[in-house]
Amino acid sequence: MNEQELREGLRSEMAGTTPPPPLSTTAALGAARRTHFRRRALWASLGSAAVVLAVTGFAAVATPDGHVYQPAGQGPLASPDTKEPWPTGPDGQPQEDRTARAGSKYEQGVHLLTEAVSVVPAGFTAPDDPPGQPAEQRTLRTHQAQFEDKVGGVDVWSYSSSVAVAQGEGTGRVIVEVHAAGNPLPTEPCDLAQQFWSMGGECQVETVGAVRVGVVVRPSRDDRLDQWSAYRHSDGVVVFVAQAARLDESRPGLTKLPYSVPQLAALAADERFHLK
Structure with a gap:
């Protein structure tokens, strides 16, 4: 069989194949x-x-x-x-996966959640999950410490917290995510903000004191969050603060977001979230 015959045979085979459903x-x-x-x-x-x-x-x-x-x-x-083993936990053994479930890194995640709850604005509440609720079943207040990569022989971690924020019958969400120094994230304010969860969006630069903070004021194609801010500290630590009017599809959403754009920008540069 020559090359031309082979091509004709392939075309014939493709023509007889039923395309998959959309x-x-x-x-x-x-x-x-x-x-x-x-x-x-x-x-x-x-x-x-x-x-x-x-x-x-x-x-x-x-x-x-x-x-x-x-x-x-x-x-x-x-x-x-x-493959190198996961970072060593407090028991002296490698972790099971990226997530720390005990030790100093885990406690950093707990601390971040506490700070996120502390900045819930007046007029809003931060409902909590029932006492004794297993971590994997919690939806109102969650936190995580995650190993990201090893750079120059140093472990680079990220920390995240999510807090349900309620007002009246509506419930939304505030998320704070911190990436330790050594991360590969961009430096320019809007490039950094648009990198959050790879969501892009319409960004503007806000001035907070002497620093510049990127704020995505409107998402483009991804509606998981409504607005988020981003700031890189001089030591390389990156902080994202995000807000959403809706917690999930089972609850009604907020009628207004907890923070104004300037407030959201100020939170990203707030030293309370500057984990070291």
Whole structure:
């Protein structure tokens, strides 16, 4: 069989194949949101054939001309026999995964949650989960300390907290996320703000004292949050503060956001969130 006959055979085969049904937009959006927090991507280095590799919801595509397109990630995953162990926990053993469940890093996450609750503005309340509620079932107040990467032999961590904020019948959410020094995030205020959860959005620069803070005042295509601010301290620590009028789909949302744009900007530069 020559090359022309091979091509004709492939065209004939493709013509007889029933195309798959269209992808549900709702299902695709839900899957994308669930995989956002996994933050893993597999780099693909393929030959000339067009191949798609799906790994935890992400895809890498190699085209016939050799270009590789893939979403931003943390770089190549190490092979099982060369991957460094997770950071050591307080028991002297490597963690099970990225999340610290005890020790000083865990306590930093607890501290961040406490500070986030402390800045809930007057006129709003911060409802709590029932006493004794397991961490994985908590929805009103949550916190996490997560190992991100090792840079120059130093572990780089991120910390996050989420606080439900209520007023009247409505419930929204305030999120504070801190990335320790050594992170690869941008420096320019709006580039930094638009990097948060890769959401983009319409950004403006607010001046807080002597510093400049990026604030996304309107999301573009991603409606998980309504507004968020970002600030990089001189030591490299990055702080994001976000607010949303709705906590989840099971509750009515707030009629107004907790913070004005200047207040949201000031919180990002607030020393209470400057974890070291």
